[in-house]
Each structure stands twice: as structure tokens, then as C-alpha cells.
Amino acid sequence: MRLIGIGVGPGDPELITVKAVRVLREADLVLVPVMAPGEQGRAESVVRAYTGKAERVVFALNDRGGVTERRAAAWDEAARRVLRAFAEGAGTVAFATIGDPNVYSTFTYLAQTVRDLSPGVEIESVPGITAMQDLAARSGTVLTEGTESLTLLPLTGGAHRFTKALRDSETVVAYKFGAVADEVLAAVKDAGRLDGAVYGARLGLEGEAVGPAGEIDGPVPYLSTLIVPGRRTTRGGML
Numbered sequence: 001m002r003l004i005g006i007g008v009g010p011g012d013p014e015l016i017t018v019k020a021v022r023v024l025r026e027a028d029l030v031l032v033p034v035m036a037p038g039e040q041g042r043a044e045s046v047v048r049a050y051t052g053k054a055e056r057v058v059f060a061l062n063d064r065g066g067v068t069e070r071r072a073a074a075w076d077e078a079a080r081r082v083l084r085a086f087a088e089g090a091g092t093v094a095f096a097t098i099g100d101p102n103v104y105s106t107f108t109y110l111a112q113t114v115r116d117l118s119p120g121v122e123i124e125s126v127p128g129i130t131a132m133q134d135l136a137a138r139s140g141t142v143l144t145e146g147t148e149s150l151t152l153l154p155l156t157g158g159a160h161r162f163t164k165a166l167r168d169s170e171t172v173v174a175y176k177f178g179a180v181a182d183e184v185l186a187a188v189k190d191a192g193r194l195d196g197a198v199y200g201a202r203l204g205l206e207g208e209a210v211g212p213a214g215e216i217d218g219p220v221p222y223l224s225t226l227i228v229p230g231r232r233t234t235r236g237g238m239l
Contacts, residue, residue: 001121002092005101007128011042012204013049015129021050028090033059033106043096079113101125131225132173135200138210141227146238148230159183166191170230178220197228
């Protein structure tokens, strides 16, 4: 019995690995996380470009404040669905997640729950392209050079760590910064790092937005990414 987390990238169906497609097609059951049973999620849209095997499981994807009751209940219910599939004869269950299954992914909590309930289940993962990689490519932004550090932060809990990272790190990447966009942009400007900073939303999907962070005007979607690259003045200067 195997549970495999499959990274399907930020949303563009072309940004998925050959291995991921193969595993999705070979799996006995493919689960996709959604916020509501009647709406297609981003991971599902990628999966359905390659296979019709996609069963929705509801997660409290936009809950804040730690392990909420809804969030914990969703993990438990999804784990029970996985174990029920195994009891019915499935050998492999795949769970598709946007980005990478080991980077801020719901899969890690599902895997832990399944492992606790049934220690004999093998847990595997197939890596996926992350939003910061896709945004870097689409905007022509170099993420790191030479000895530069890269700090990646989710801003669902606020922007205080982001402000510190602007002081202490070279390249800083923020995920899910929509709710605190004004505060974040003010911090970037105060740090003197607005030039070169880029943001992206709905990468690879209809309504995609990619551009300089200084040109943001109005609300920013929840699943948005911001890259503040390191300061570089000469070729090879960070070696």
C-alpha cells in the first residue's frame, strides 16, 4: 500500500513532470484537494489534463490560526478515504497538490495522519515546480547567484518575519501575501528594495498577472507570490 504526494506545479498543465503524469495514470485512486465539493481546484485542473481519475476531498485550505477544528477534521476525513481505498483493494493512492508536496503542502498533514493510523503504509512523493520558480521564469528574475541566501516565507500569519528577512537575507520570497499586500509593499519600499521586486498571481492560468511589485494597484489574490531579489551590482559579484 502506497500513498504518493504528486506535485503538479503552480497551475500550468505543461509544468508537470513525466514521472508525475505516469504515477497519476497508474494510481488506483487520485485525490485532489478542494475548498468545496462543487468547485474545481487548481490541482484538479492539472490532473484532468492527463487523466479522468480525480476524486475531490474537501480541505479547509483558507483557514487561518493554526490547527482549526475544520482543518483537523478535513485531514482525518481524507485519511479515512485513503485507508478505505486500501481496504477495498487499492495498491496505490495518489494525492495531487499544487507546487511541490514537501513545500507548504496539505499533503504533509495527510501523510502524517495516514501514517499514524496505519504505520504500514508507504509514503512517497514526486516533486513539482514551485510558484517561485514559475514566477522567476515568467518575469525573467534570477532567484539566487553565487553565495546568496534565499528566504521563503508564507505570510498567512502576518508580515513581521518578512520585514526581518528583508534586512537579513539576499533574496526573499513571500507566498500568500494578498491579505497584507499594503504592509508588505511598504516594507519592501522602506528597505529600498522595490526596484526589481516582482509579483505573480494565477500563474499559467486565465487571468494571470505578472509584473513589477511597485505597479500593484488594488487587491491581491490570496495565492500570490512576491520575489524580492538580492542586490547585484556586478557580474559574478556574489561568487
